[in-house]
Amino acid sequence: MSTIKGKVWKYGDDINTDVIFPGKYTYTVSDPAELARHAMEDLDPDFAGKVQKGDVVVAGTNFGCGSSREQAASCLVAAGVGAVIAKSFSRIFFRNAINWGLPALQCPAAVDALQAGQAVTVDLERGCIEAGGQSWKFPELPAEVQGILTSGGLIPYLRAKYQKNA
Amino acid sequence: MGKTFAEKIMAAKSGRRAVSASDIVTVKPDFVMSHDNSAAISKTFRGIGVDRVVCPEKVVIILDHCVPAASDKYANNHKVVREFVAEMGIENFFDINAGICHQVLPEQGFACPGELILGSDSHTTTYGAFGAFAAGIGRSEAAAIWATGELWLRVPETHRIEIGGRLPAGVTAKDVILSIIGQLGADGVLYKAVEFTGSAIDEMSLAGRMVLANMTVEMGGKIGYMTPNEETLTFVRSRSSRDFDVVTSDPDAEYERVIRYAAADFVPTLSCPHTVDNTAPVTDKAGTPFHQAVLGTCTNGRLEDLGLAARILKGRRISRRVRLLVFPASQEVYRDAMRQGILADLAEAGAVIMNSGCGPCLGAHEGVLADGEVCLSTANRNFKGRMGNPNSEVYLASPATVAASVLTGLITDPREFFQGGGR
Numbered sequence: 303m304s305t306i307k308g309k310v311w312k313y314g315d316d317i318n319t320d321v322i323f324p325g326k327y328t329y330t331v332s333d334p335a336e337l338a339r340h341a342m343e344d345l346d347p348d349f350a351g352k353v354q355k356g357d358v359v360v361a362g363t364n365f366g367c368g369s370s371r372e373q374a375a376s377c378l379v380a381a382g383v384g385a386v387i388a389k390s391f392s393r394i395f396f397r398n399a400i401n402w403g404l405p406a407l408q409c410p411a412a413v414d415a416l417q418a419g420q421a422v423t424v425d426l427e428r429g430c431i432e433a434g435g436q437s438w439k440f441p442e443l444p445a446e447v448q449g450i451l452t453s454g455g456l457i458p459y460l461r462a463k464y465q466k467n468a
Numbered sequence: 469m470g471k472t473f474a475e476k477i478m479a480a481k482s483g484r485r486a487v488s489a490s491d492i493v494t495v496k497p498d499f500v501m502s503h504d505n506s507a508a509i510s511k512t513f514r515g516i517g518v519d520r521v522v523c524p525e526k527v528v529i530i531l532d533h534c535v536p537a538a539s540d541k542y543a544n545n546h547k548v549v550r551e552f553v554a555e556m557g558i559e560n561f562f563d564i565n566a567g568i569c570h571q572v573l574p575e576q577g578f579a580c581p582g583e584l585i586l587g588s589d590s591h592t593t594t595y596g597a598f599g600a601f602a603a604g605i606g607r608s609e610a611a612a613i614w615a616t617g618e619l620w621l622r623v624p625e626t627h628r629i630e631i632g633g634r635l636p637a638g639v640t641a642k643d644v645i646l647s648i649i650g651q652l653g654a655d656g657v658l659y660k661a662v663e664f665t666g667s668a669i670d671e672m673s674l675a676g677r678m679v680l681a682n683m684t685v686e687m688g689g690k691i692g693y694m695t696p697n698e699e700t701l702t703f704v705r706s707r708s709s710r711d712f713d714v715v716t717s718d719p720d721a722e723y724e725r726v727i728r729y730a731a732a733d734f735v736p737t738l739s740c741p742h743t744v745d746n747t748a749p750v751t752d753k754a755g756t757p758f759h760q761a762v763l764g765t766c767t768n769g770r771l772e773d774l775g776l777a778a779r780i781l782k783g784r785r786i787s788r789r790v791r792l793l794v795f796p797a798s799q800e801v802y803r804d805a806m807r808q809g810i811l812a813d814l815a816e817a818g819a820v821i822m823n824s825g826c827g828p829c830l831g832a833h834e835g836v837l838a839d840g841e842v843c844l845s846t847a848n849r850n851f852k853g854r855m856g857n858p859n860s861e862v863y864l865a866s867p868a869t870v871a872a873s874v875l876t877g878l879i880t881d882p883r884e885f886f887q888g889g890g891r
């Protein structure tokens with residue numbers, strides 16, 4: 303969990319939740335495999351077929367803007383995406399990502415340098431991103447957020463907590 | 469260095485002495501609001517593995533999005549919610565006869581200054597008009613609060629929007645916020661707390677203040693806060709018996725940005741298809757034909773809005789080319805508007821008076837558009853397909869612009885109806 307290795311999928315600014323996960327499926331699709339099949343459908347039709355476990359989505363500013371649908375995060379998790387690195391995130395997407403166990407990392411310098419298809423490593427514990435011999439630091443995630451991420455999301459985190467106390 | 473409103477509330481509700489912007493804190497909200505989505509939230513809640521809602525007295529549930537149920541699917545959803553609130557002993561439950569959540573919650577006294585209200589609906593920001601810290605959250609997060617009474621939040625930086633002077637006649641809070649969103653963009657205040665200040669805000673009606681707070685989320689804001697004025701405090705005291713403290717930013721608090729506007733510069737404004745920040749002065753689009761008009765929603769369905777429209781429409785007839793649907797924001801608004809003759813004036817002008825609720829705002833029922841149709845609405849979103857049909861277009865406007873426009877079926881500047889002083 304603490305180290306993510308994969309290749310870069312690079313996109314631009316203002317990627318909205320509708321192109322990450324189309325609104326027309328929000329009330330009808332909930333099975334993870336099917337969620338994964340529709341990931342990025344209206345942005346990059348190749349994505350769902352080719353994405354590999356551990357791959358990293360890299361994007362510009364305001365990633366995940368628009369509707370508050372949680373599927374925009376959960377479809378990326380279901381597709382195997384290991385982390386999203388962006389210049390900035392829309393507030394609700396950032397929350398949904400963390401709450402679904404998907405690291406959402408703000409690191410503009412890495413975004414500028416990373417190229418589509420490049421191999422990248424994200425070390426959550428050390429707070430750095432490495433690719434092509436370069437490395438970038440991202441602001442350390444607070445302990446609470448780390449706890450939620452390592453449990454795989456808010457609901458599993460709480461479930462584990464209650465099982466321990468029971 | 470002084471503290472902002474947001475920093476003070478986040479410190480108080482997380483039990484810390486002081487916090488600063490960008491800190492992550494675990495807070496205990498005073499209330500958590502959800503609506504028809506409570507059915508889905510209840511399923512997630514059961515997945516956590518706790519048996520009881522820990523804080524039933526903090527849970528407020530209001531059915532409004534598709535009321536009365538438009539199909540068996542919606543009906544079953546409502547049934548799940550009714551059974552859940554009965555099982556969990558949730559008393560703050562309002563069934564389909566109450567109205568839109570963002571109107572009903574304050575009416576029922578759940579929004580006091582200095583309180584923390586989280587809601588699984590993005591327009592939860594509305595309660596900032598009451599001096600509360602109010603933000604939207606996701607469904608899993610609402611389930612988490614039901615189970616634990618708490619949630620993590622990031623302390624936001626604050627942007628101050630200062631509006632001085634007086635709004636011209638025929639120009640409303642809706643025109644102000646649409647034009648600000650147009651200038652700042654849909655991500656203009658991303659993840660920020662927004663504080664509205666200035667003499668125009670001090671003098672603004674509570675209904676107008678709710679419009680600003682409601683739409684702060686359309687430019688990415690986490691909260692839209694205003695220091696409560698006298699009208700607001702009178703309203704809150706008449707609705708709630710809880711003690712509260714008005715919390716304000718310190719004079720030397722650190723703002724990330726201060727943006728100043730002169731009220732006199734605002735003009736009647738529209739959001740054009742298909743984004744809220746695609747704004748234009750009404751005069752630029754005057755003469756544009758449309759098919760349906762909606763007066764209502766959590767943005768502009770209050771007594772003041774209906775009254776304003778009735779002032780323009782009383783004794784006149786709407787164009788035969790358009791349909792006007794009126795949705796009072798709550799049953800209370802409905803009854804007041806009925807007693808004051810506002811609904812009669814609107815109905816006599818040709819409006820269809822609907823029940824209180826979200827109506828067609830999210831495209832589920834009660835006025836879905838046909839292919840190629842154009843709607844002029846007082847709502848807060850006009851994304852493609854928002855009103856149920858991706859082959860339709862939605863313009864957002866003030867209640868005055870909607871009322872002035874339905875007379876001809878063409879988008880019309882409302883200021884000609886306010887000669888000799890409006891509000």
Ligand code: SF4
Nearest residue numbers: 591765766826829830
């Ligand atoms: S009126 Fe529209 S924007 Fe407001 S809560 Fe209902 S659906 Fe959401």
